[in-house]
Amino acid sequence: MAARPLSLTRRLMAMVLGFVLAAWLVTALVAWFTTEHELSELLDAHLAQTTALLLASELDVPVEDDARPAPVLLRKYQSRVAFQIWRDGRLRARSTDAPEEPLAPAGVQGLSEQRLAGKRWRVFTAEQADARGSAITVHVAEQLSARRHVLLASLRGTLLPLLLVLPLLAVGVGWTVRRALRPLHALGHRVAARSPRALDALPQDGVPAEVQPLVHALNGLLGRVAEQVAGERRFTADAAHELRTPIAAIRMQAQVAQGATQDEERRAALDATIAGCDRATRLVDQLLQLARLEADAVDTQPAAGRDIPTDLTAVAARLVRELSDAARARGQQIRLECPPRPVDVPMSAALTAVLLRNLLDNALRYGPDGGTVAVQLLPAQATHGVRLCVEDAGPGLSDADLARLGERFFRVLGSGQSGSGLGWSIVRRLARLHALQLHIDRSPALGGLRVTVDWPRA
Amino acid sequence: MRVLLAEDDELLGSGLRAGLRQHGFAVDWVRDGVAAERELLTGQHAVAVLDLGLPRQDGMDALAAVRAKGARTPVVVLTARDAIGARIQGLDSGADDYLVKPVDLGELAARLRALVRRAHGAADTRLTLGEVTLDPAARQVWRGDQPVVLSLREFDLLHAFMRQAGRVLTREQLEQQLYAWGSEVSSNAVEVHIHNLRRKLGGGLIETVRGVGYVARRPPT
Numbered sequence: 001m002a003a004r005p006l007s008l009t010r011r012l013m014a015m016v017l018g019f020v021l022a023a024w025l026v027t028a029l030v031a032w033f034t035t036e037h038e039l040s041e042l043l044d045a046h047l048a049q050t051t052a053l054l055l056a057s058e059l060d061v062p063v064e065d066d067a068r069p070a071p072v073l074l075r076k077y078q079s080r081v082a083f084q085i086w087r088d089g090r091l092r093a094r095s096t097d098a099p100e101e102p103l104a105p106a107g108v109q110g111l112s113e114q115r116l117a118g119k120r121w122r123v124f125t126a127e128q129a130d131a132r133g134s135a136i137t138v139h140v141a142e143q144l145s146a147r148r149h150v151l152l153a154s155l156r157g158t159l160l161p162l163l164l165v166l167p168l169l170a171v172g173v174g175w176t177v178r179r180a181l182r183p184l185h186a187l188g189h190r191v192a193a194r195s196p197r198a199l200d201a202l203p204q205d206g207v208p209a210e211v212q213p214l215v216h217a218l219n220g221l222l223g224r225v226a227e228q229v230a231g232e233r234r235f236t237a238d239a240a241h242e243l244r245t246p247i248a249a250i251r252m253q254a255q256v257a258q259g260a261t262q263d264e265e266r267r268a269a270l271d272a273t274i275a276g277c278d279r280a281t282r283l284v285d286q287l288l289q290l291a292r293l294e295a296d297a298v299d300t301q302p303a304a305g306r307d308i309p310t311d312l313t314a315v316a317a318r319l320v321r322e323l324s325d326a327a328r329a330r331g332q333q334i335r336l337e338c339p340p341r342p343v344d345v346p347m348s349a350a351l352t353a354v355l356l357r358n359l360l361d362n363a364l365r366y367g368p369d370g371g372t373v374a375v376q377l378l379p380a381q382a383t384h385g386v387r388l389c390v391e392d393a394g395p396g397l398s399d400a401d402l403a404r405l406g407e408r409f410f411r412v413l414g415s416g417q418s419g420s421g422l423g424w425s426i427v428r429r430l431a432r433l434h435a436l437q438l439h440i441d442r443s444p445a446l447g448g449l450r451v452t453v454d455w456p457r458a
Numbered sequence: 459m460r461v462l463l464a465e466d467d468e469l470l471g472s473g474l475r476a477g478l479r480q481h482g483f484a485v486d487w488v489r490d491g492v493a494a495e496r497e498l499l500t501g502q503h504a505v506a507v508l509d510l511g512l513p514r515q516d517g518m519d520a521l522a523a524v525r526a527k528g529a530r531t532p533v534v535v536l537t538a539r540d541a542i543g544a545r546i547q548g549l550d551s552g553a554d555d556y557l558v559k560p561v562d563l564g565e566l567a568a569r570l571r572a573l574v575r576r577a578h579g580a581a582d583t584r585l586t587l588g589e590v591t592l593d594p595a596a597r598q599v600w601r602g603d604q605p606v607v608l609s610l611r612e613f614d615l616l617h618a619f620m621r622q623a624g625r626v627l628t629r630e631q632l633e634q635q636l637y638a639w640g641s642e643v644s645s646n647a648v649e650v651h652i653h654n655l656r657r658k659l660g661g662g663l664i665e666t667v668r669g670v671g672y673v674a675r676r677p678p679t
Contacts, residue, residue: 244538245467248559252473255563259480269476276469 008184012177017170024166028159036151043147044111047124050083051140058085058092058138059130080146082121086137103139113144120144183208187215199226239287242422246283250276286422289354293429309344310352312386316375319356323364331370334360338377345386345455347434355430356388358423359451363392372446386455391443402440427451459574459594459614460484460635462506462531464494464520466513470559474507474566481567482597482610484638491515498524502634503531504621505570505577510537510548518551525552532573536561571595578621585620588677590659592620599659606658611636615651619664619674628671 082098084091091100104114104123114121121141129135187207201219204212250273257269320336327334345352363373371393378387431438436453443450461483465471475485486503488494491512498506498520510517521533535553537544548556554573557566571594575583585592591600597613599606608616618627618635627635629648637643652664652672664674 241538244540244559245470248538248561249467249470249473251560252470252477252563256473256476256480259477259563261480265476269473272469272472279469 008181009174009177013170013174016173016177017166020166020169024159024162027162028155031158032151032155035154039147039151039154043142044122044124047111047122047140047142051124051126051138054083054085054140055126055128055136055138058087058136059128080143081141083138083140086135086139088134092136098141102137103141114141122147184211187211191218199223199229235290243280243283246276246280250280283422286426289426290422290429293426293433308348310347310349311342312345312352312377312388313338313341313343315349315352315356316377316388319353319360320375323357323360327364327373330364332364332367333372334364335372335374336377337375339379343377343379343386347455351430351434355427355453358427359388359390359453362423363390363394363449363451366394367392367448368394371448374443374446384457388453388455389450390453391446391450392448393443393446394448396442396447396449397440459504459570459617460486460502460638461570462494462497462503463487464489464491464497464506464512464517465509465536466490466511467509477563478507478567478570481563482614483567483570484614484636484641486638489513491517491520495520495523498529498531498533499527501529501531504574504635506531506533507566507570508533508535508553510535510539510544518548521548521553522551530577532577534566534569534573536566568595574621585617587620587623587674588663590616590620590663592617601659608655608658609651611647612651612654612658615648616655616659619672623674623676626667626671626673631671 079097082095082103083093084095084098084103085093086102094100099116101116103116103121104112104125108123108125109127110125112123112125114123121143123139123141125137125139127135127137183206187202190202199222201222202215204215204219207215253269253272253276257266257273260266260269316336316338320334324334347355360373360375367373373393374389374391376389376391378389379385428438430436431453435456439452439454441450441452442448459482461478463471463474463478463485465474465487466489471487471489475487478485486497488497489512492514494506494508494512494517495515497503508517508521512520517535517537521535524531532554533552534555534557535548536557536559537548538559539548540558545556554576555569557569571583575594583593583595585594589602592598592613594617599608599613599616614636615632618632632648633643636648656664664672667673
C-alpha cells in the first residue's frame with residue numbers, strides 16, 4: 001500500500017491544536033499551584049482566627065457550663081470542619097461531627113496535619129491558662145478534602161470554558177488553513193486542466209509568495225519540455241524531408257532504368273538506384289544514431305553511470321582497418337599515429353566508435369581522391385586528458401560554413417558529396433553529452449580540415 | 459523541347475536528366491540558385507523544373523526574382539517541402555505547378571507538356587496547322603489521316619513551329635529551343651531538318667523569311 005500523502009492541512013491543524021492544548025495545560029498547572037497556595041494561606045489564616053476567637057470566648061465562660069454542642073452555623077461543610085475546646089484534659093465543647101479524642105496530640109501547637117478516623121485534617125491548636133489556672137486547649141480543624149473541593153471548583157470555573165472553546169478553535173483553525181491553502185488548490189486545478197500540448201508558462205500573478213518558487217520551477221520545466229518537443233518535431237520534419245530526396249532519386253533512377261532502351265543507359269540507372277539505396281540506408285542509420293543520442297540526453301545523467309573506460313587506440317585501429325578498403329577505392333590512405341600503450345577514455349566503446357567513424361567518414365568523404373587522412377592520438381599535456389586529431393587534405397571550410405557546421409542537415413554545398421549533414425550533428429551531440437572539447441581549424445600539415453577532440457581527464 | 463533543371467542533388471539530378479531525355483526533352487541542368495536565376499532570365503527554355511533547397515540561393519528566391527523581372531517561363535517546383543504553407547508560398551512566388559518528392563517520371567513529363575501547352579494558350583493537347591496534326595504526349599504527327607514518321611529533331615522542330623505558329627523564328631532561336639548545352643550542332647542542321655520536314659509534310663507548311671528566318675503560317679480560314 002502506498003504511504004498516505006502528507007496533508008498540509010492536517011499537519012497544520014495538528015500542530016496548532018497541539019500547541020494550544022499544551023499552552024492550556026501549562027496554564028492549568030500554574031493556576032492549580034498558585035490557587036492552592038493562596039487558598040491554603042487564606043484558609044489557614046481563618047483557622048488561626050477562629051481558634052483565637054474560641055479561645056478568647058472560653059476564657060470568659062463560667063466553669064459550670066458543661067460541654068455543649070456548638071450552634072449549627074455551617075451547612076455544606078459542616079461535616080468537614082470541626083472544633084474542640086479542652087479544659088484541663090476534659091472536653092468542654094465540640095462541634096457536632098467532631099471526634100471525641102483530641103484533634104491533635106498533646107504538645108502540638110499551631111498548624112499541623114493529622115489523620116483521624118481515616119480522614120486527613122488541617123488543625124490549628126492554641127493553648128492558654130485562664131484566670132483560675134486551668135489549661136485551655138482549642139483545636140479548630142478542617143478536612144483537607146474540603147480544601148481540594150474548593151480548589152477544583154474554582155479551577156473548573158476558570159478552565160472549563162477553555163475546554164469548550166477547544167473544538168471551536170479546531171474548526172476555526174481548519175477553516176483558516178484550508179482557506180489559506182486555497183491558491184494552492186487553484187494552482188493544482190489549473191495545472192490539471194491543462195492540455196498536454198499547452199507548454200506555455202503558468203501565470204505568476206495571484207500566486208502566494210510561498211508557492212512562487214514552485215511555479216517558477218514548473219515554468220522552467222515547461223520551458224525545457226517545450227524546447228525538447230519543438231526540437232523533436234523539427235527533427236522528425238527534417239528527417240522526413242531529408243529522406244524524400246534520396247527516395248525521389250531512387251524512384252527516378254528506377255523509372256529511367258525501366259524506360260531505358262540501351263543496356264548502358266539501363267546499367268547506369270540501376271547503379272545509381274543502388275547508390276541511392278546506400279545513401280538512404282546511411283541516412284537512416286545516422287538518424288537512428290542521433291535519435292538514440294537524443295534519447296540518452298533525455299535521461300538525466302546518461303554519461304556518468306554507464307561509462308566504461310574504452311581503449312581509444314583499439315577502437316581507432318579497428319575503424320581504420322574497416323574503412324581502409326573503401327578509402328583505397330578512391331586512392332586515399334588513412335595514417336594512424338598513436339602511442340604503443342592503451343589510451344583510456346571515459347566513454348563506452350560503441351559511442352567512441354560512432355564518434356570516430358563519423359569523423360573519419362567526413363574526412364574521407366570531403367578529402368580529395370588520392371589524399372591522406374591522418375588520425376593522431378596523443379595525451380593532452382594541459383588537461384591531462386586525451387586528444388584526438390583527424391586531419392584531411394580536402395578543401396576545408398569557409399568561416400561561414402564553420403559557423404553552421406553541426407546544424408542538423410547542414411552540408412557544405414557544391415562539395416559534390418551526397419552526405420546528409422548528420423555526421424556533424426552526431427559528433428557535436430556526443431561531445432555535449434560527454435563534455436568533450438571540439439575544435440575545428442585548418443590542418444597545417446595536409447591543408448584541409450583538422451578536427452581536434454579533447455577528452456577530459458579520465 | 460528544352461527544359462531547365464535546377465537540382466543540387468547529384469543522384470536525383472542525373473535521374474531527372476536521363477528520365478526527361480527519355481520523354482523527349484532536351485535538359486539543361488544547373489546545380490545552384492544563382493545559375494537557375496541566370497538561365498531562367500535568358501528565356502531559352504520552354505519550361506523549368508526547380509528544386510527549392512538550392513545552394514547559393516533558395517529556389518523560391520530565384521523564382522521570385524525572375525518573376526519580378528518579367529520572365530514568363532513556366533516553372534514546376536519540385537521539392538521535399540510538403541507543408542501547405544510552403545505550397546502556397548511556392549505558387550504565390552510564381553510557380554506554375556508544385557510537386558512534392560518523390561515524383562513519378564511520367565507524371566512530371568505530362569505536367570511539363572501541359573504547362574508548355576498552356577503557356578501557348580492552347581487547351582487542346584493536339585496542335586493542328588493546316589492538314590498537319592501533332593500530339594506532343596504521344597510524339598506523333600499526322601498529315602491528314604496518315605501518320606508521318608519524324609526523327610527526334612524533326613519532331614522537336616515541328617513542335618516549335620506549331621507552338622509558335624505565325625511567329626518568325628531565327629535560326630539561333632530554333633537552335634536554342636532545340637538543343638541542350640554541349641550538343642554538337644552543325645551550322646546547317648536546322649536547314650537540313652526543315653528540308654526534311656518540307657519533304658515529308660509538304661512545302662507550304664514552313665515558309666522562309668529571307669534574311670530573318672522561318673515561319674509556319676496559319677492558313678486563312
